[in-house]
Amino acid sequence: MEIKYTFQGLLIYAAMGAYLFAFVMTLLRCRKTGQALYLLGFVIAVFSFSYRWYDVRHVPLQNLFEVFLCMGMLYPVTVFCYRILRVGGVCGDMLIGVIVLFPSGFVFSAEPQRLPPALQCRLFVPHVAVYAISYIFMAKATFQAICQLAGKSASSDETLLGPEESTYRMICVGFPLLTLGLVLGSLWGKVAWGDYWGWDPKELWSLASWLVYVGYFHFRYMFGKRRARINSVWAIAGMIVIVVTLLWVNLSKLFAGLHSYAM
Amino acid sequence: MSKFRYSVMLAGLGLIILLILVSIYGAFVGAERAQKFVNTLPLTVYWLAFVLILIAGLVVFRRLVRVPSLSLIHVGCILILAGAMWGSDAGHKLQSRFFGIDKIRTGRMAIYEGESENLVALEGGEHVKELPFSIKLQDFRLEHYKPEYLRVQTGEGEGWKVPVEVGTEFSLGEDFGTVTILRRFENFQIRIEGEERIITDEPGAGYNPALEVQIKSPEGNEETRYVFERYPGHTHAEDKFLLRYQRVVSDYISELQIIKDGKVAAEKNIEVNHPLYFGGYHFYQDSYDAEAGQYTVLMVASDTGLGLVYAGYAMLCAGIFWQLWVRSAFAKMKLKSK
Ligand code: HEM
Numbered sequence: 001m002e003i004k005y006t007f008q009g010l011l012i013y014a015a016m017g018a019y020l021f022a023f024v025m026t027l028l029r030c031r032k033t034g035q036a037l038y039l040l041g042f043v044i045a046v047f048s049f050s051y052r053w054y055d056v057r058h059v060p061l062q063n064l065f066e067v068f069l070c071m072g073m074l075y076p077v078t079v080f081c082y083r084i085l086r087v088g089g090v091c092g093d094m095l096i097g098v099i100v101l102f103p104s105g106f107v108f109s110a111e112p113q114r115l116p117p118a119l120q121c122r123l124f125v126p127h128v129a130v131y132a133i134s135y136i137f138m139a140k141a142t143f144q145a146i147c148q149l150a151g152k153s154a155s156s157d158e159t160l161l162g163p164e165e166s167t168y169r170m171i172c173v174g175f176p177l178l179t180l181g182l183v184l185g186s187l188w189g190k191v192a193w194g195d196y197w198g199w200d201p202k203e204l205w206s207l208a209s210w211l212v213y214v215g216y217f218h219f220r221y222m223f224g225k226r227r228a229r230i231n232s233v234w235a236i237a238g239m240i241v242i243v244v245t246l247l248w249v250n251l252s253k254l255f256a257g258l259h260s261y262a263m
Numbered sequence: 264m265s266k267f268r269y270s271v272m273l274a275g276l277g278l279i280i281l282l283i284l285v286s287i288y289g290a291f292v293g294a295e296r297a298q299k300f301v302n303t304l305p306l307t308v309y310w311l312a313f314v315l316i317l318i319a320g321l322v323v324f325r326r327l328v329r330v331p332s333l334s335l336i337h338v339g340c341i342l343i344l345a346g347a348m349w350g351s352d353a354g355h356k357l358q359s360r361f362f363g364i365d366k367i368r369t370g371r372m373a374i375y376e377g378e379s380e381n382l383v384a385l386e387g388g389e390h391v392k393e394l395p396f397s398i399k400l401q402d403f404r405l406e407h408y409k410p411e412y413l414r415v416q417t418g419e420g421e422g423w424k425v426p427v428e429v430g431t432e433f434s435l436g437e438d439f440g441t442v443t444i445l446r447r448f449e450n451f452q453i454r455i456e457g458e459e460r461i462i463t464d465e466p467g468a469g470y471n472p473a474l475e476v477q478i479k480s481p482e483g484n485e486e487t488r489y490v491f492e493r494y495p496g497h498t499h500a501e502d503k504f505l506l507r508y509q510r511v512v513s514d515y516i517s518e519l520q521i522i523k524d525g526k527v528a529a530e531k532n533i534e535v536n537h538p539l540y541f542g543g544y545h546f547y548q549d550s551y552d553a554e555a556g557q558y559t560v561l562m563v564a565s566d567t568g569l570g571l572v573y574a575g576y577a578m579l580c581a582g583i584f585w586q587l588w589v590r591s592a593f594a595k596m597k598l599k600s601k
Contacts, residue, residue, distance in 0.1 A: 120514075120536060172591060176583045176587050180584075186576070187573075187576070191536050191537075191538065192536050194549075194562045194564040195369075195564065196572060197347070198298075200294035201293065204286040204297060205287075207286045208286040208287050211279055211283045212283060218275060218276050222269070222273075222276070
């Protein structure tokens with residue numbers, strides 16, 4: 001836990017504050033104010049990411065500090081899901097915004113690093129970026145799954161999809177990106193280390209999270225909406241494994257693998 | 264769903280859950296043991312079972328064949344598994360036993376500058392095998408991030424990062440004076456001739472990067488110090504500053520030639536992330552001689568099964584995007600137009 005007394009840190013906390021405030025306002029049914037604050041948080045998050053880019057002079061997706069910073073700009077995803085896919089949960093997205101910025105603000109160091117040779121590859125940025133976007137969708141799916149288990153609709157708007165369908169829709173969008181991220185990582189491993197699959201912990205956790213969603217699809221195909229609660233449990237399990245993939249392997253220095261410098 | 268189809272599906276789901284558990288177990292035990300574990304006999308049976316259930320799925324569920332995106336996904340998975348098994352240790356052994364294809368799966372080779380080599384040390388290091396061609400190392404180089412820095416630190420912990428620019432005076436403030444880097448050495452060498460110490464730079468003959476630094480105190484006293492990258496603790500007792508010359512490697516480069524039947528068959532400078540491909544093998548920059556920079560260590564990996572795996576990746580990705588993005592977008596559009 002560290003507090004960042006830098007301009008970068010200030011921007012992160014400002015964005016988090018705006019998101020949190022937006023969340024509270026939406027809960028208090030001041031939807032207009034909530035929306036405005038959410039948009040404000042987004043603008044600050046974009047500025048914060050751009051500032052980082054300018055600061056380190058390469059696409060800031062090199063370490064977890066930067067990946068979470070990137071995920072903090074989730075507003076376009078919210079709009080896309082709401083307008084096009086008819087999936088609500090805007091209020092949940094504000095909370096997700098706070099949660100994904102938290103590690104950047106308080107957990108990971110912002111110390112810029114130089115790219116070690118293994119990271120200097122064209123596959124690197126797409127690999128990380130695709131994962132970051134997919135994780136946002138999976139987080140939205142998790143929010144919907146929790147609403148489903150709690151027996152609540154994420155929104156009172158009748159034209160939006162219900163929580164079970166919303167979970168499925170979100171995973172349908174996120175899963176191809178998750179697959180692409182896994183495959184790009186594998187291709188990169190081949191180029192950098194000579195093997196497309198090295199069985200190291202980070203790879204195995206990401207395989208496990210991918211497989212949980214494969215399991216979700218097939219379980220849902222077999223039982224449809226009859227076992228809606230178990231469908232939701234699959235979706236939540238997927239998120240738990242993703243969180244482990246992202247944090248636990250990096251944080252617990254117990255299992256040193258090839259990805260140890262992805263800190 | 265009929266009982267039979269239901270059982271196939273259930274078996275598929277069971278195998279997927281089992282693989283989740285195997286992955287998590289593997290993550291706990293670390294890469295090396297995980298790799299051994301997935302190559303054991305029970306796991307080999309598991310991989311075969313997975314392929315079989317995928318094939319059974321394609322046979323039993325007509326939709327998996329009729330809907331192109333679904334067949335791409337599931338056939339893609341079969342190809343990936345088949346390619347991986349074909350390229351595994353066991354796969355290489357089977358090919359050598361039944362087809363007489365005797366390929367090295369993976370190993371390492373050390374090559375000195377100016378020499379050629381065709382011996383590969385296999386995993387474990389006990390056995391060596393020959394390649395049908397040899398590799399010549401023309402030159403090996405390390406490259407560093409620019410600018411390089413000299414780090415200057417006082418006993419009280421105050422510090423400066425002085426950019427390595429020969430001849431430029433760098434001020435440490437009123438209390439500490441200035442620092443000037445006078446000379447930069449690739450390979451610092453010292454000879455004593457009679458009374459005289461002769462300091463030279465002999466690049467190519469070895470590797471001992473160093474800086475000649477002049478420190479001027481505020482009173483105007485001048486001192487000269489040598490700072491060595493490879494011997495960071497090197498100081499005099501009376502020194503006011505701790506000096507360090509630390510560089511960050513940006514790249515390792517080996518200039519290679521493939522020699523086959525006495526002729527140069529291929530040529531490439533390989534670096535991390537840029538391997539050389541020749542004769543069914545990839546050659547990677549793996550390690551180097553940290554002492555003198557005179558040899559390089561390459562990793563050798565056979566490409567057996569790689570084509571299948573990559574084809575499987577392509578099919579899997581195409582199928583999944585098609586099924587989950589494109590098809591559902593079309594389905595929605597149809598719904599709207601109705
Ligand atoms: C790792 C391996 C596998 C992957 C990545 C995979 C992936 C998928 C995906 C993405 C779908 C589409 C889901 C949807 O549209 O909601 C699907 C459907 C399906 N899969 Fe798999 N699958 C795998 C293994 C299996 C196995 C082992 C079986 C066993 C029989 C199987 C049988 C099916 C069936 C029957 C469907 C439903 C097709 C339909 O919509 O009519 N899959 N799979």
